[in-house]
Amino acid sequence: MNLVKQKTDQAISILNELDIDIWLTYVRKTSEIHDPSLYFLMEDSWLTWQTVLLITKSGKKIAICGRYDVTNLEKIGVYDTIIGYDESIKTDLIKVLDEIDPSSIAINYSIDNVAADGLTHGMWLRLNKLLEGTPYLERLVSSEKLLAALRGRKTELEINKIKKAVEISENGHKKVTEFIKLEMSEEDIEKMLLKFTKEKGVTVSYPPLIHVGATTSIGHGKASSDIKVKRGDLINVDYGVFFEGYASDLQRMNYILREGEIMPPKEVVRAFETVIRAITTSAEKLKPGVYGWEVDKIARDIVIKEGYKEFMHALGHQIGRNVHDSGCLLGPKWEKYGNSPLMLVEENQAFTLELHVYVENHGYCSIEEDVLVTKDGCEFLSVRQLELSLIRL
Amino acid sequence: MNLVKQKTDQAISILNELDIDIWLTYVRKTSEIHDPSLYFLMEDSWLTWQTVLLITKSGKKIAICGRYDVTNLEKIGVYDTIIGYDESIKTDLIKVLDEIDPSSIAINYSIDNVAADGLTHGMWLRLNKLLEGTPYLERLVSSEKLLAALRGRKTELEINKIKKAVEISENGHKKVTEFIKLEMSEEDIEKMLLKFTKEKGVTVSYPPLIHVGATTSIGHGKASSDIKVKRGDLINVDYGVFFEGYASDLQRMNYILREGEIMPPKEVVRAFETVIRAITTSAEKLKPGVYGWEVDKIARDIVIKEGYKEFMHALGHQIGRNVHDSGCLLGPKWEKYGNSPLMLVEENQAFTLELHVYVENHGYCSIEEDVLVTKDGCEFLSVRQLELSLIRL
Numbered sequence: 001m002n003l004v005k006q007k008t009d010q011a012i013s014i015l016n017e018l019d020i021d022i023w024l025t026y027v028r029k030t031s032e033i034h035d036p037s038l039y040f041l042m043e044d045s046w047l048t049w050q051t052v053l054l055i056t057k058s059g060k061k062i063a064i065c066g067r068y069d070v071t072n073l074e075k076i077g078v079y080d081t082i083i084g085y086d087e088s089i090k091t092d093l094i095k096v097l098d099e100i101d102p103s104s105i106a107i108n109y110s111i112d113n114v115a116a117d118g119l120t121h122g123m124w125l126r127l128n129k130l131l132e133g134t135p136y137l138e139r140l141v142s143s144e145k146l147l148a149a150l151r152g153r154k155t156e157l158e159i160n161k162i163k164k165a166v167e168i169s170e171n172g173h174k175k176v177t178e179f180i181k182l183e184m185s186e187e188d189i190e191k192m193l194l195k196f197t198k199e200k201g202v203t204v205s206y207p208p209l210i211h212v213g214a215t216t217s218i219g220h221g222k223a224s225s226d227i228k229v230k231r232g233d234l235i236n237v238d239y240g241v242f243f244e245g246y247a248s249d250l251q252r253m254n255y256i257l258r259e260g261e262i263m264p265p266k267e268v269v270r271a272f273e274t275v276i277r278a279i280t281t282s283a284e285k286l287k288p289g290v291y292g293w294e295v296d297k298i299a300r301d302i303v304i305k306e307g308y309k310e311f312m313h314a315l316g317h318q319i320g321r322n323v324h325d326s327g328c329l330l331g332p333k334w335e336k337y338g339n340s341p342l343m344l345v346e347e348n349q350a351f352t353l354e355l356h357v358y359v360e361n362h363g364y365c366s367i368e369e370d371v372l373v374t375k376d377g378c379e380f381l382s383v384r385q386l387e388l389s390l391i392r393l
Numbered sequence: 394m395n396l397v398k399q400k401t402d403q404a405i406s407i408l409n410e411l412d413i414d415i416w417l418t419y420v421r422k423t424s425e426i427h428d429p430s431l432y433f434l435m436e437d438s439w440l441t442w443q444t445v446l447l448i449t450k451s452g453k454k455i456a457i458c459g460r461y462d463v464t465n466l467e468k469i470g471v472y473d474t475i476i477g478y479d480e481s482i483k484t485d486l487i488k489v490l491d492e493i494d495p496s497s498i499a500i501n502y503s504i505d506n507v508a509a510d511g512l513t514h515g516m517w518l519r520l521n522k523l524l525e526g527t528p529y530l531e532r533l534v535s536s537e538k539l540l541a542a543l544r545g546r547k548t549e550l551e552i553n554k555i556k557k558a559v560e561i562s563e564n565g566h567k568k569v570t571e572f573i574k575l576e577m578s579e580e581d582i583e584k585m586l587l588k589f590t591k592e593k594g595v596t597v598s599y600p601p602l603i604h605v606g607a608t609t610s611i612g613h614g615k616a617s618s619d620i621k622v623k624r625g626d627l628i629n630v631d632y633g634v635f636f637e638g639y640a641s642d643l644q645r646m647n648y649i650l651r652e653g654e655i656m657p658p659k660e661v662v663r664a665f666e667t668v669i670r671a672i673t674t675s676a677e678k679l680k681p682g683v684y685g686w687e688v689d690k691i692a693r694d695i696v697i698k699e700g701y702k703e704f705m706h707a708l709g710h711q712i713g714r715n716v717h718d719s720g721c722l723l724g725p726k727w728e729k730y731g732n733s734p735l736m737l738v739e740e741n742q743a744f745t746l747e748l749h750v751y752v753e754n755h756g757y758c759s760i761e762e763d764v765l766v767t768k769d770g771c772e773f774l775s776v777r778q779l780e781l782s783l784i785r786l
Contacts, residue, residue: 088728122510335481
């Protein structure tokens with residue numbers, strides 16, 4: 001069964017669970033603005049004119065599209081009814097809605113969940129205009145719950161793609177460990193990883209982040225050509241790939257031993273162990289039915305209790321069609337995260353677990369693992385890094 | 394000067410022309426949903442948290458972004474002020490607006506222009522929440538006029554990129570003419586073009602459309618593996634590429650001579666000549682200050698007068714950062730095109746001129762050229778196809 005068939009079937013079962021009559025995705029020129037829901041509604045191709053894709057609680061899959069897009073939608077083999085129009089979508093849309101007479105219509109807008117927010121404001125206004133004078137205008141609801149479930153709950157096909165993406169990232173990280181030389185710049189490491197990614201026939205899920213030593217720029221900054229590997233440096237690499245549209249996201253740590261050093265300095269060891277313990281302890285609590293913020297708090301409390309500066313990001317985001325997938329977030333209740341930390345963890349969601357502390361004079365100490373929520377806990381999709389990789393150069 | 398610098402400077406001058414105080418672009422997780430305006434506001438990188446990019450009439454360029462995105466925005470070298478926040482964008486945004494006290498704030502939503510409609514409905518609601526209780530809520534206007542001008546009026550840097558994209562497409566079309574053999578399928582031709590595109594180090598601006606003979610599926614359908622080249626077929630190929638982010642879009646025609654044939658049949662010649670004449674005549678009328686629909690009507694009238702079925706699409710769309718670029722459209726006043734055919738043509742806009750007629754038993758006869766509007770007319774960016782390419786196999 002293909003993925004679009006699998007996910008649209010899953011959408012039907014979620015519509016029943018949430019008691020929503022139809023899910024209506026309204027898009028135009030998808031090469032210009034791409035509603036993230038389209039990943040589950042069609043294969044990788046483009047729609048030119050205004051198109052409505054409808055999934056109903058009763059199991060119908062209907063597309064209304066510009067005449068010249070009909071063949072493309074037919075070839076997906078998922079929609080039972082495909083209606084092509086020439087001048088305006090209005091007549092066909094109203095006709096289809098009249099036949100179903102839905103009492104609730106989920107559309108893709110969401111204040112908090114970017115992946116459920118594919119309807120632009122102009123298209124919202126347009127939809128209001130199209131539905132003017134019909135009873136449907138007052139039956140519009142947000143699809144955010146539907147989409148959080150649909151994106152979050154991975155099917156076996158999706159899990160296997162993520163596992164493959166994780167495996168490729170792990171090999172990339174191993175390559176970094178072998179590749180590092182003194183005087184190599186952050187940019188050199190980035191270039192090697194980009195080359196590796198290309199050779200594997202995949203794409204990065206995010207521009208690789210390379211953090212070398214104490215002077216690196218932390219966060220989403222680009223790799224520097226001036227910052228170079230030297231002894232005593234902590235080297236952090238954040239690298240993930242997309243495999244057939246599904247992302248991995250992993251961070252690994254290396255330490256460059258100083259001359260005569262057998263072990264890293266105590267403060268480096270303590271930092272690394274704190275990060276590992278925070279991941280282990282929070283992973284033990286991660287299971288269906290807990291709130292996202294609860295899991296975040298466990299790791300955050302450990303870091304703060306150890307006297308480190310609090311990390312100013314969430315402990316874990318979902319991964320899937322995007323490297324930062326939306327829905328339930330293992331994060332603190334900060335305004336910028338909206339309601340996502342207040343959502344419940346569900347089975348078959350894939351999360352990252354990631355956090356960092358900073359070690360004066362050595363650098364950024366950060367690990368990120370990928371996990372899958374199981375029936376009563378979680379399993380690691382990545383082979384965990386439990387020991388700091390020590391490099392003698 | 395880099396493109397972002399050039400386009401943001403151009404935005405300042407358009408803000409002055411339209412007397413709008415500021416242009417405010419509000420985005421989040423741009424890897425998930427990408428506001429098309431970002432092409433002109435930053436380089437190809439991603440913003441993770443809610444970000445506001447502000448361009449003011451008085452010439453200021455201000456960014457307010459999540460702490461970890463600061464470095465990325467700094468590296469673009471275009472924003473004078475970059476403010477990083479941790480928990481919420483609200484305080485900094487209100488502070489910046491209070492300092493400017495703009496009487497009009499252009500934001501990216503548009504009923505008719507997809508390229509000016511990058512603000513999602515959820516972000517619109519969020520912006521309303523952020524600005525609640527401030528005077529700014531009532532000062533929001535659509536940026537569609539600003540963006541139509543900014544996207545439409547190509548700078549020299551942009552024109553050169555389009556010219557290069559046109560040249561690569563033309564070479565692809567030449568390759569098709571050399572490549573065609575009897576019994577070759579539409580899909581074979583498509584594959585060859587995709588390979589050619591990859592070798593040139595570019596990407597297609599649209600999946601190539603291959604129309605072989607009378608049984609082809611017209612429009613945006615995928616190439617068929619069953620429909621194969623035979624004598625007497627008209628072969629139409631619609632193929633464009635992106636060169637450094639800028640698109641070309643060209644259609645070329647070939648005819649496979651039948652045994653003993655020196656010239657194609659009369660009805661094929663008449664169809665081809667009608668298409669060519671419609672392009673020539675409409676190009677003669679294309680200049681700054683005419684309405685989009687006026688140019689479309691010239692070509693449409695010629696086709697109808699010759700007794701052919703009317704083509705059910707616009708004569709010409711703009712090309713640029715997208716292959717179907719928005720703003721003024723050389724199209725009929727159909728509901729689905731909104732106000733775009735009612736807009737005026739401006740200097741330095743790049744358009745396609747394309748139309749087709751169908752020839753019973755032979756196939757789809759369609760040509761598409763790319764043109765640039767000059768001070769008092771237009772110039773062809775492509776070397777026009779004025780003769781049907783005749784292939785003897």
